Amino acid sequence: MKIKQLSLIIFGCLLVSCNNGKKTKSVSPEKTTEALTSPTFENQGHQLVYDMVQKVGDYKSLRKLKDVVYTYTYQTPDGKSDVSTEKYLFNGELSYGAYHRHERTLPDFEGLIEQGYDGSTYWLKHNGVALQDEKLLKRVAFNRPTNFYWFTMMQKLLDPGVNYEYVKEETIDGTGYNVVKISFTSEGDKPTDIYQLYINAKTGLVDQFLFTVADFGVMETPNLMKLQYEEVDGLLLPTKRLYKKSTWNADVSDAPWIKVTWSDIKFDNGLTIEDFK
Secondary structure, X not given: OOOOHHHHHHHHHOOOOOOOOOOOOOOOOEEOOEEOOOOOOOOHHHHHHHHHHHHHOOHHHHHXXXXXXXXXXXXXXXXXXEEEEEEXXXXXXXXXXXXXXXXXXXXXXXXXXXXXXOOOOEEEEEOXXXXXXXXXXXXXXXXXXXXXXXXXXXXXXXXXXXEXXXXXXXXXXXXXXXXXXXXXXXXXXXXXXXXXXXXXXXXXXXXXXXXXEHHXXXXXXXXXXXXEEEEEOOEEEEEEEEEEEEOOOOOEOXXXXXXXXXXXEEEOOOOOHHHHO
16 A cells, blocks of 8 residues: 555654564574574575674674764755754663754754653653653654664664565666565564565675565555665664665655765763663
């Protein structure tokens, strides 16, 4: 089915869904995203993802850096944008965002918007005043883990319970790719996201991927995300992103791209749980 415009705006403003509370059970070469000595692979797709993560840096490497602070910029084709300062503590997956510009997220509010997750509670503030609106807090409960997941996505593709399927070899614009489908098992057969990774056969990196947004019922029509990487403290991070609606063959329309960038990335800032209260 076609993506409704409102759903696309919401999930874009919320930095795109990919967490969806996935609870999974299949065997991974990592336990809680930390590599074992001798990984066992389910199939070729599993091994390709594992090899990719070794190139970009695994979750153990992230944990050694303890935390991150960076600037997140999201811009739609109509020229409106969100700009936030994001802070994450990798131990516990704590998340904080200070929206200095929020033309797409809560555009009716003026001034600073802050939202956070302290390990147990999601909270929202407007100009320093806590908001208790249930609808807005549900958005925060979606946004905070989603933002964290996007930043750590490549590493977390080796989380326990991720399912891998090698799809095919494909050449796009002269570049060879190994295509791997990623799915997740959840309790109660709740729909979860589906990714289709295009792993560059030469570099071993994910140049682009298709994804669905289960939280908004967007399962039949995917979006295509194109990535450009930057090396920061020994990690390869996909700091420049373009995405728009696509087909499962990665064909896109002539519509303009939505642009997402991560900048001013700094690890090991000495953040503590108190910074997320």
